[in-house]
Amino acid sequence: MDWASLTGILLALAGVLLGHGLEGGKLASLVQPAAFAIVVVGTFGAVLLQNDAATFRRGLRMLRWVFLPPVSRRQRLAQDIQNWSAYARRDGMLSLEQFMEAHDDRIIKKGLRMVIDGVAPDRVRNILETEVSAYEFAQRQGARIWDSAAGYAPTIGILGAVLGLINVMENLAEPSRLGAGIAVAFVSTIYGVGLANLFFHPVGAKLKAIIAERVTQYDILTDVFHDFASGDYSRVVDERVQSLLSRA
Template sequence: MDWASLAGLLLGLAGILAGQALEGGHLDSLLQPAAFVIVVVGTLGSVLLQSGMATFLRGAAMLRWVFVQPPDLSRTLTHDISIWSTTARREGLLSLERFIDGVQDRFTAKGLQLVVDGVDPYKMREILEVDITTYERRERQAAKIWEAAGGYAPTIGILGAVLGLIHVMENLTDPSRLGGGIAVAFVATIYGVGLANLVFLPISNKLKTIVADEVRRREMLTDVFCSLGNGDNPRVIEERIQAYR
C-alpha cells in the first residue's frame, strides 16, 4: 500500500471540508446528487468517447497502481543480472536457457531467449526497442484517460452550473425551489474543479511516473542483453547498470 497517495487524497479532501466548516458551512450543502451525476457521468462519457473501450478499461485497471504500486524489482534484478553475466562468461550464452523458465516478466524472458538464440546484438536492440516503444505508447495512452478526465471535469462542472441556473430561472415564481437550483449550480463547479485537481490530474501524473520507471527498467535490460550478446565482461555490465540508478 502506498500510504503517501492515500494520505494525499485524504488531506486534500480534509482541507476542503475543514475550510467549509471554518466558513460556517455544512457538509450537507456539498452533497448534491444531481451535481455529482452531471460531473462524474458526463466526464466518464467524454473520456470514453475520446479513448475507446480498450484504452479506457486499461486506464481504469491501472488505477490500482496509485495505491498499490508494482513491486520494485531493482534489487532482485541486479542480483539476477550478475548471475546471468557470470554464467554466460563461464559457460557460454546457451547456459542462460535454464533461467528463462524461472522468469515471470515477459520482456525479460524475451530478451534472454534472444541472447540464447544468438541474435546479433544490433538486431536484438532493434527488436527490444520496438517492444519498449509499443509498451510505452499503450500504457501512456491508458494513463492519459485520467488527464483527459482532469481536462473535461471543470468544463462539465460549468455545464452543471448553467443547468442549475436554468432551473432557477424556470422557478423564479416559486422561491421554495430556488435554493436547490442555486446549490446545484455552485456545487457542480466545485465537483468539476475539485475532482480534476485533487483526483484526476494527480492520478494521471503518478501513473505516467510509474510507466516511465518501467520503461527505464526495460531500457536497462536491453543494454544488459546486448552486452551479454557481445560477450562483455561482467564488470562492464555492472558499470552500465550503475548508470541507470
C-alpha cells in the same frame, strides 16, 4: 500501500472541508447527487468517447497503482543480471534458457531468447527498443485517461452549473424549489474543479512517474542484452547493475 497518496488525498479533502466549515458552511451542502452524476458520469463518458474501450479499462485498472504501486524490481533485476552473467561466463549462452522459462516478463523473455539464439547485437537492441516503446505507448495511453478527465471535468462542472440555473429560471414562481437548483449549479462547479485538480491531475502525474520508472529499467535491460549478445558480460555488465541500483 502508498501512504503518501493516501495522506495526500485526505489532506486535500480536509483542506476543502475545513475551509468550508470555517466559513460557516455545512457538509450537507456539498453533497449533491445530481451534481455528482453530471460531473462524474459526464466526464467519464467524454473520456470513453475519446479512447477505445481497451485503453479506458487499462487506465481504470492502473488507478490501483496510485495506492498500491507495483513492487520495485530493481534489486531482483540486479540479482538476475548478475546470475545471467555468471552462468553465461561459466556454461555458455544456452545455460540462460532456464532463466527464460522461469521468467514471467514478456520483454525479458524475448531478450533472453534472442541472446540464446545468437541474434546480432544491434538487432537485439533494435527489437527490444521497439518492444519497450510499444509498452511505454500502451501504458501512457492508459494513464492519459486521467489527464483527459482532468481536462473535461471543470467544463462539465460548468455545464452542470448552467443546468442548475436553467432549473432555477424555470421555477421562479416556486421559491421553495430555487434552493436546490442553485445548489446544483454551484456544487457542480466545485466538483468539476475539485476532482480535476485534487484527484485526476495528481493521479495522471503519479501513473506517468511509475511508467517512467519501469521504462528506465527496460532501457537498462536492453543495454544488458546488447552486451550479452556482443559477448561482453563482465565489467560492463557490472556497471549496468550499479546503474540500476543507483536509482533505487
